Amino acid sequence: QSALTQPASVSGSPGQSITISCTGTSSDVGSYNRVSWYQQSPGKAPKLTIFDVSNRPSGVSNRFSGSKSANTASLTISGLQAEDEADYYCSSYTNSSTLGFGTGTRVTVL
Amino acid sequence: EVQLVESGGGLVQPGGSLRVSCAASGFTFSNYWMHWVRQAPGKGLVWVSRMNSDGSSISYADSVKGRFSISRDNVKNTLYLQMDSLRAEDTAVYYCARDGYSYGFGAFDYWGQGTMVTVSS
Numbered sequence: 001q002s003a004l005t006q007p008a009s010v011s012g013s014p015g016q017s018i019t020i021s022c023t024g025t026s027s028d029v030g031s032y033n034r035v036s037w038y039q040q041s042p043g044k045a046p047k048l049t050i051f052d053v054s055n056r057p058s059g060v061s062n063r064f065s066g067s068k069s070a071n072t073a074s075l076t077i078s079g080l081q082a083e084d085e086a087d088y089y090c091s092s093y094t095n096s097s098t099l100g101f102g103t104g105t106r107v108t109v110l
Numbered sequence: 111e112v113q114l115v116e117s118g119g120g121l122v123q124p125g126g127s128l129r130v131s132c133a134a135s136g137f138t139f140s141n142y143w144m145h146w147v148r149q150a151p152g153k154g155l156v157w158v159s160r161m162n163s164d165g166s167s168i169s170y171a172d173s174v175k176g177r178f179s180i181s182r183d184n185v186k187n188t189l190y191l192q193m194d195s196l197r198a199e200d201t202a203v204y205y206c207a208r209d210g211y212s213y214g215f216g217a218f219d220y221w222g223q224g225t226m227v228t229v230s231s
Contacts, residue, residue, distance in 0.1 A: 003154070034215040038155070045205060045224060046155065051217035057210075089155050091216050097169045099145075099157040099216040 004029065004090055004102035011108040012080045020105045022073040022090030028100055030071040034093035037066060037075045041086045049088075050075060077107070085109045112136040112220045114206050119225030126196050130225050132189040132206030140164070140184040143209035145218060146191050148202035148227075158204070159191065160214055167214070174200075196229045203227075 005023040012018040022029065022037075029035060033053045038046035048057050050066035053073060063078045073092070077084055090102035118130040132144070146158040159170045159180040168180055179192040189206050203224040210219030 032215070034212060034217075036212075036217050038218070040155075045221035046218070047221075048210075048217060048219050051211045051219075052215075055211070057219060091155075091157070093215045098171060099160070101147075101155040101157055104154040 002100070004092060004100055006088075006090060006102040006105045008103070009106045009108065011110055012077075013110045014080055014082065016080050017076060017078045018080060018107065020075045020077075020088055020090075020107070022075070022092075022102045024071050024073070024092055024100070026071060027096070028092040028094040029068065029073050031095055032093045033068065035066070035068060035073040036091045037064075038089045038091070039084075039086045040089065046089065080109055082109050112208070114208065114220055114222035116204065116206055116222040116225035119204065119227045121228045121230065122196055123231050124197060124229055126229070127192070127194045128196065128227060129190060129192045130204050130227065132191075132222055134187045134189065134206075134208075137208070139182075139187040143214040144182060144189045145207045145209060145216070146180060146189075147205045147207055147218070147221075148200075149205070149224075150199075150202040153202075156202075157216070160209070160216075161189070162214060193227070196227075198229050201227060201229050 037050040040046040054066040145160040177195045205224045207218035208220040211217035
């Protein structure tokens with residue numbers, strides 16, 4: 001059960017768009033549309049941002065969007081704001097009936 | 111209001127046991143898959159285990175299989191994680207999470223505040 005691969009850090013200026021990748025395998029991301037994204041601020045529990053690849057829970061800004069191609073899922077944050085600065089994690093269901101999280105990405109707003 | 115409140119964390123020696131609990135309120139607990147997720151200090155999230163609504167379907171991460179046991183009491187609205195043969199690498203904040211959108215496939219819409227488990231001599 002290896003962790004999904006994410007870039008360690010991504011940064012952008014206010015108003016810009018950034019994209020975070022989440023690379024898995026044909027045993028997880030590539031086989032299921034069961035990819036979720038979480039935002040975690042320091043000292044807080046994670047917050048669901050995207051589920052089932054591209055669906056936003058109620059109350060989440062439409063500046064957050066998700067997509068998937070083959071074994072890689074992506075989270076895009078448009079119109080970057082200071083409040084978006086946090087750690088982001090992807091997760092995926094796997095063919096072992098387990099779940100795996102990504103390695104995590106620190107988003108910095110310049 | 112949906113609430114998940116973990117308890118039972120603490121300091122335990124290597125090889126020891128501990129049971130953490132997650133008290134749920136504000137929703138019909140017996141309708142939802144529930145999960146445990148942990149996070150070591152300064153590290154990323156790691157999925158630990160899941161259980162379906164009636165307790166008939168369970169999965170574990172390889173790293174805890176055979177040592178940890180998940181259970182639930184749908185009358186007491188409480189989720190449990192029994193941890194045996196604890197190792198230093200099990201040191202982490204343990205979160206319980208509700209699978210709100212995907213029936214076990216991992217869309218955690220509510221999380222508890224976490225309970226810290228420290229394994230050290």
